[in-house]
Amino acid sequence: MMPSSRLTRSSRRSCKPNRMALSLELLRSPQTVRDRLILALDVDELDQVKALVQSLAGQVGMFKVGKQLFTHAGPAAVRMIQDMGGEVFLDLKFHDIPNTVAKAAVEATRLGVRMFNVHASGSLEMMRCTVKEVGRVCRQENLRRPIMLAVTVLTSLSQKDLERVGVVGDVGDQVVRLALLSKEAGMDGVVASPQEVADIRAACGRRFVIVSPGIRPYKGKLDDQKRVMTPREAIRAGADYIVVGRYILEAKDAVAAVREIVAEMSGAGA
Numbered sequence: 428m429m430p431s432s433r434l435t436r437s438s439r440r441s442c443k444p445n446r447m448a449l450s451l452e453l454l455r456s457p458q459t460v461r462d463r464l465i466l467a468l469d470v471d472e473l474d475q476v477k478a479l480v481q482s483l484a485g486q487v488g489m490f491k492v493g494k495q496l497f498t499h500a501g502p503a504a505v506r507m508i509q510d511m512g513g514e515v516f517l518d519l520k521f522h523d524i525p526n527t528v529a530k531a532a533v534e535a536t537r538l539g540v541r542m543f544n545v546h547a548s549g550s551l552e553m554m555r556c557t558v559k560e561v562g563r564v565c566r567q568e569n570l571r572r573p574i575m576l577a578v579t580v581l582t583s584l585s586q587k588d589l590e591r592v593g594v595v596g597d598v599g600d601q602v603v604r605l606a607l608l609s610k611e612a613g614m615d616g617v618v619a620s621p622q623e624v625a626d627i628r629a630a631c632g633r634r635f636v637i638v639s640p641g642i643r644p645y646k647g648k649l650d651d652q653k654r655v656m657t658p659r660e661a662i663r664a665g666a667d668y669i670v671v672g673r674y675i676l677e678a679k680d681a682v683a684a685v686r687e688i689v690a691e692m693s694g695a696g697a
């Protein structure tokens with residue numbers, strides 16, 4: 428069985444429709460502990476990307492390209508990672524009118540990314556339109572279907588932050604509400620704080636993909652994150668994937684930091 432990060436670029440872009448369902452099924456359930464760790468490449472220089480991917484390609488399951496790197500380097504960053512054998516989670520958190528988000532999602536699909544995301548609060552219609560359009564283009568152009576995720580409530584937001592923007596009620600309830608809406612729209616899963624993973628799992632079932640940022644190993648500092656857990660706690664709670672950025676990027680030895688996190692995940696029975 429070929430782990431996600433070992434797929435060649437050409438196989439990513441040309442899976443036959445009958446193999447697509449199989450490969451999606453395999454990749455929905457990460458195969459090894461390492462596959463479950465996503466490194467947030469929150470840097471801006473392509474040289475930094477190259478060095479990180481070179482040293483960590485066999486150590487993590489996926490590389491996350493977010494707003495900072497994509498705004499600086501664009502699709503070239505994605506292609507560079509893919510050419511070096513890495514899989515990409517395109518974390519641009521699309522939130523716009525349905526037609527615009529669906530078209531952006533199609534371009535992400537054409538880039539061959541393994542995962543991308545939209546904001547669940549963008550509406551049921553926005554997500555449905557995205558799922559439909561990506562599915563149509565995958566069939567028409569014989570492309571691999573990416574894992575489509577919806578962001579529930581950012582891990583940097585507290586109850587008070589939500590109240591200030593008019594969302595009253597419990598954060599956990601809001602997360603589950605948005606997760607159920609995403610599922611209804613046909614999304615494959617959600618991005619959510621590890622603190623809400625257990626409730627999402629209970630509401631949305633075992634096959635719904637849960638990706639959790641807001642991970643802080645035991646001795647890590649919080650930075651701007653508020654609703655955090657350790658890697659061990661997140662895996663125990665039922666997260667399929669965890670996303671870690673600064674803890675690895677700011678470490679003196681990034682490879683050692685990755686190994687420490689993978690060991691902690693393994694200790695949780697991952």
Ligand code: C5P
Pocket residue numbers: 467469493518578580581582583618619620640641642650652670671672673674
């Ligand atoms: O450095 P740190 O580990 O906090 O990085 C977390 C990463 O996960 C960042 O790239 C951030 O954009 C992303 N993220 C998040 N909260 C979400 C979704 C994505 O922190 N709800």
